[in-house]
Structure formats: C-alpha cells, structure tokens
Amino acid sequence: MEGKSRTIQSKERRAAYLFLLPWIIGFFIFYFIPILIATALGFYEYSILNPPRFVGLANFVDVFKDSLFWTSLSNSFYMVYIGVPLQILAGLSVALLLNMKVKGLAYYRAIYYLPAIVPMVASAILWLWMFNPQFGYINAALSFIGIQGPEWLGSTVWAKPAFIMMRVWAAGATMIIYLAGLKNIPVQFYEAAELDGANSFQKFLRITLPLLTPTLFFTSLTGVIFAFQIFTQAYIMTGGGPVDSTMFLVYYLYDSAFVYFKMGYACAITLILFFIILAFSLFQVKIAPLWVHYEVGRRGDKWQKK
Secondary structure, rough: OOHHHHHHHHHHHHHHHHHHHHHHHHHHHHHHOOOOOHHHHOOOOOOOOOOOOOOOOOOHHHHHHHHHHHHHHHHHHHHHHHHHHHHHHHHHHHHHHOOOOOOOHHHHHHHHHHHHHHHHHHHHHHHHHHHHHHHHHHHHHHHHHHOOOHHHHHHOOOHHHHHHHHHHHEEEEEEEEHHHHHHOOOOHHHHHHHHHHOHHHHHHHHHHHHHOHHHHHHHHHHHHHHHHHHHHHHHHHOOOOOOOOOOOOOOHHOOOOHHOOOOOHHHHHHHHHHHHHHHHHHHHHHHHHHHOOOEEEEEOOOEOOO
C-alpha cells in the first residue's frame, strides 16, 4: 500500500513539473537570460552597431558623474516619498468607505476599481486631455469657482503632482487589497470594543490599523517598486519635460538605450536601479517587525499574534 502511495505521489510530482515546464522555460528565456546579459553589458561599451568593448567600471563612473542621472533619480524619489503615501492613503480611505454596509455597495466597488483596469496608455491619453490648460476639465472646474488653473504638464512645479494625481485616481488595485484585509479582521474585536465604550476613531486606531499592518506593508513595498519604474505616462504625456522635471530613472534608461544607443551605459543604470530598489525593499523588510503585526493562528476565541 505504501509503495502504491509513493507511485501516485511520483506521478503527481511529474505532472506538476510538466505543467510548470512552460513557465520555467519562459522565465529562463525572457527573464533570467536577459538579466545575465544586461548585467554583463553594464561593463561594456555597446551601441548595437558596433561590437561590445570591455570598459570595466567606466559606465558606472560616467553615470554617477552625469547630472541628468541625479535629476532623474531625484524625480523618482519624489514619486516614492510623495506619491506612494498619497496612493496608500487614497486606497485605504476608499476601502474604509466601501467596507460599510450601504445599498448598492457592489456597484460602488466596481466604479472605484474601474480606473485600475484601464490600460496605461489609454489613461495617459485621457489625463493628457484632462490636464490641458485651456480645454481640460480640471482647469474648467477650477475656473468655475474663480481659481486660475496652472499649466499642469507644462509647468516644472505642477508636472510631478499631476502624475501623482493620476496614480491616486488609479488606486483601485490597492483599494481591493485593503478591502480584503478589512474583511479578514474578526468582528468580535469590534463588538468587544463597543462594549468597552470605544468610538469609531478608537476602534480604527486600536483595532483596524494594527491588524491591517501586513496589508499596509505589502502595498508600501510594491508601491515603492512600481514608483521607481514609472515610464509610460512620462513617455506619452511629457517626453521627460518640461526641463527634465518628469525625466524619471526608467525614462532616462530608455533614452540612453534606444535614443542614444548607449546600451552598456543603459545596462549600468539598470543595475544601479536594481540595487536602489533592493536597498529600499530590504530596509522595509528590516523595519517591518517594529510595526507589522501578524496573526499566526487561532485558539478558541483568542487570536495568537506573533
């Protein structure tokens, strides 16, 4: 009987590997091998038209001497430190509203989630029209209440805040994650708090927020990664302008590789970006135990926390 069980397990294991094989092959062809090639090219001078020439660390030295690199890095940091917290706040706020018991809740959730599934190119074109300083709806609404709207994408001051507005508008994906986290909080905690006389703010501060910290950690981690990789909106809407105010790191990488054909230089930027994101991710993971509370099991009516 034991031998028959082992035979079944062996067949199931082979079937699992067989189904995984297309993904594994795709991973090696489209991810792993290009990563190795990009890492190697970071140490070469390569312009596609000429054979690669080994230059050692020269590309990395040139990157750190390039003022445009520091400008693009500063723009990316702006989106991380300003854009990510606002996107988290927007997603959490909408999730709290949609967690209430009101009529037509499913329709509201669908409406708020809809911007998250709009293709990025389509949303960029839509907002390009919305931000038009003469014919856009945003400035038209501001003028209706007596406020002169800014140039938005034509202004070095307002271009990056305009991009953040777009990200906040598309916060439906994080809203769904927060909503799932809110549904996972046991209702008994709120009932016990009500018996103790806690108001809504106290319940949010003492129950909802602590038990939602794993979700907040996940969205902040992924939000930082995505914020460092902004490209499509800048490519379609501003071309990195005005005056390089929306020249983000990935856009600068694209320009170096496919406009100036400095492939080795672009690969060096890629490696630097990888280590920047890795450093941010490791830092967030390192400080997570200081503020993230995980529920590891349940015994009776008491939740055991790690």
